[in-house]
Amino acid sequence: MSKEFETKILCIGAGYVGGPTMAVIAEKCPNIRVCVVDINKTRIDAWNSDNLPIYEPGLDEVVKIARGRNLFFSTEIDKEITVADIIFVSVNTPTKEYGIGAGKASDLQYWEKTARAIAAASNANKIIVEKSTLPVRTAEAMERVLNSNEKGLHFEVLSNPEFLAEGTAIDDLHNPDRVLIGSMETESGIAARDKLVGVYANWVKREKIITSNVWSAELSKLVANAFLAQRISSINAVSQLCEKTFADVQEISKAIGADTRIGAKFLNSSVGFGGSCFKKDVLNLVYIAESNGLSEVAEYWEWVVKMNEHQQNRFVKNIIRALFNTIAGKKIAMFGFAFKKDTGDTRETPALHVAQQLAQEQAKITISDPKAIDNAKIDLAGINGISYEIDPYKAAQDAHAIAILTEWDLYKTLDYAKIYKSMVKPAMIFDGRNILDHQKLYKIGFNVYRIGKTPLLHSETALI
Numbered sequence: 001m002s003k004e005f006e007t008k009i010l011c012i013g014a015g016y017v018g019g020p021t022m023a024v025i026a027e028k029c030p031n032i033r034v035c036v037v038d039i040n041k042t043r044i045d046a047w048n049s050d051n052l053p054i055y056e057p058g059l060d061e062v063v064k065i066a067r068g069r070n071l072f073f074s075t076e077i078d079k080e081i082t083v084a085d086i087i088f089v090s091v092n093t094p095t096k097e098y099g100i101g102a103g104k105a106s107d108l109q110y111w112e113k114t115a116r117a118i119a120a121a122s123n124a125n126k127i128i129v130e131k132s133t134l135p136v137r138t139a140e141a142m143e144r145v146l147n148s149n150e151k152g153l154h155f156e157v158l159s160n161p162e163f164l165a166e167g168t169a170i171d172d173l174h175n176p177d178r179v180l181i182g183s184m185e186t187e188s189g190i191a192a193r194d195k196l197v198g199v200y201a202n203w204v205k206r207e208k209i210i211t212s213n214v215w216s217a218e219l220s221k222l223v224a225n226a227f228l229a230q231r232i233s234s235i236n237a238v239s240q241l242c243e244k245t246f247a248d249v250q251e252i253s254k255a256i257g258a259d260t261r262i263g264a265k266f267l268n269s270s271v272g273f274g275g276s277c278f279k280k281d282v283l284n285l286v287y288i289a290e291s292n293g294l295s296e297v298a299e300y301w302e303w304v305v306k307m308n309e310h311q312q313n314r315f316v317k318n319i320i321r322a323l324f325n326t327i328a329g330k331k332i333a334m335f336g337f338a339f340k341k342d343t344g345d346t347r348e349t350p351a352l353h354v355a356q357q358l359a360q361e362q363a364k365i366t367i368s369d370p371k372a373i374d375n376a377k378i379d380l381a382g383i384n385g386i387s388y389e390i391d392p393y394k395a396a397q398d399a400h401a402i403a404i405l406t407e408w409d410l411y412k413t414l415d416y417a418k419i420y421k422s423m424v425k426p427a428m429i430f431d432g433r434n435i436l437d438h439q440k441l442y443k444i445g446f447n448v449y450r451i452g453k454t455p456l457l458h459s460e461t462a463l464i
């Protein structure tokens with residue numbers, strides 16, 4: 001292994017966070033050797049190929065700059081642990097599905113396995129960085145597991161949660177609103193923190209690097225996701241009121257978002273939030289509150305998730321009602337399956353819940369998505385009545401309805417007059433993202449159902 005690198009960073013976990021985050025560190029810090037390891041060989045092979053395992057705008061370019069120079073992907077976990085100075089842990093921390101806390105608590109088995117692997121393979125002191133999202137006070141457990149080694153080694157644990165969003169990950173990493181680094185308030189904790197500050201300072205302005213105690217850093221990550229998810233559930237709750245009162249949810253978002261105290265972001269009413277983290281992290285916060293005897297706090301946050309589920313169910317019920325209360329045998333085209341645009345990720349996507357519920361009603365569903373069809377096939381394996389078609393025009397042919405589930409830009413510019421002609425009449429559109437020109441669609445002949453707005457219906461053909 002080359003000796004010219006001033007620091008050697010290892011990241012355990014080559015997923016949506018570990019891969020892009022380390023690629024950007026390597027791009028911005030040519031003097032640091034960065035290696036990303038994973039137990040999943042297929043994933044590592046893909047990181048070493050021209051066909052990266054995740055789709056993320058700008059990622060290919062960053063990987064091309066650094067891979068082979070100071071960025072490496074490997075399955076040799078123990079060997080890489082031995083040589084690393086700083087080890088990021090970016091393994092998955094899903095919701096626990098068994099035993100105590102099932103359905104809410106964080107499943108820490110992958111995280112603990114890495115802590116034990118680090119302790120076993122190390123023969124020098126190291127800095128360990130929690131990059132995964134973890135329950136508050138995990139660093140304490142991590143330190144105990146690591147420092148119970150019998151080699152006299154000292155491991156300093158930092159919390160450096162990641163705030164990137166998928167689809168904009170590279171931009172978020174290049175220009176973060178902030179980088180948060182939590183440490184123990186001891187001499188060695190502060191020295192470790194300063195070393196990590198030095199890494200980010202290669203491209204992030206010092207005033208954007210926030211330092212805190214380790215517990216605040218851990219909890220800030222869960223709270224940030226809870227606040228973001230809460231805004232979406234709040235505006236979605238308002239969308240339901242709008243549909244009953246002729247108010248328009250987008251006009252309300254604009255009006256309230258202009259207040260700088262509220263701010264304009266994360267006020268897009270939708271079919272509901274998806275993604276691997278919002279639900280998991282809010283429920284984890286709920287569990288932590290419950291574990292601390294704070295039932296009112298737990299209940300408060302739990303409603304963020306309940307409102308999201310309600311919004312998804314409501315979307316399906318509206319489709320069934322509008323299609324004359326039966327969808328058995330009717331073709332419905334789903335435009336979009338990813339949980340948001342510009343990603344192929346389908347974890348917790350609202351589209352999955354919608355597809356499952358429509359399939360239960362025996363609809364014939366055709367799913368179209370520019371990047372997520374492979375994942376959709378895995379998610380929906382074994383469910384009858386589902387087909388896949390990348391071309392949205394073909395997907396909509398002979399359909400009774402189109403449901404927009406992902407806000408891909410391409411859906412805004414389709415020739416809907418052509419699509420309308422190919423569909424069964426009365427043709428319906430359910431815009432679960434409020435991205436289309438609804439008046440134009442109505443004029444073409446569609447019955448248009450929107451989120452948080454009165455539907456546009458040709459009354460002779462519609463059920464409200």
Ligand code: NAD
Nearest residue numbers: 013014015016017038039040091092093110113132133162
């Ligand atoms: P992911 O599932 O895409 O990747 C995790 C990787 O860790 C997998 O490739 C898995 O094989 C690997 N892994 C698991 N156990 C391992 C072990 N013992 N040794 C080596 N590798 C192991 O997950 P992700 O989306 O990258 O999320 C990782 C963490 O980051 C989670 O805690 C998540 O909450 C958090 N996070 C995710 C995002 C996001 O946008 N996806 C954003 C911020 C934070």
Ligand code: UGA
Nearest residue numbers: 162163164165166266267268270272273274275277339340
């Ligand atoms: C989210 C956070 O934004 C990141 O800061 C965080 O790091 C990450 O979770 C994580 O911890 O995993 P992400 O889930 O990738 O990022 O994407 P978001 O842009 O937050 O969107 C989440 C969901 O909310 C999507 O389904 C999106 O369509 C939906 N959404 C978002 C709305 O319905 N309305 C909005 O106004 C914004």
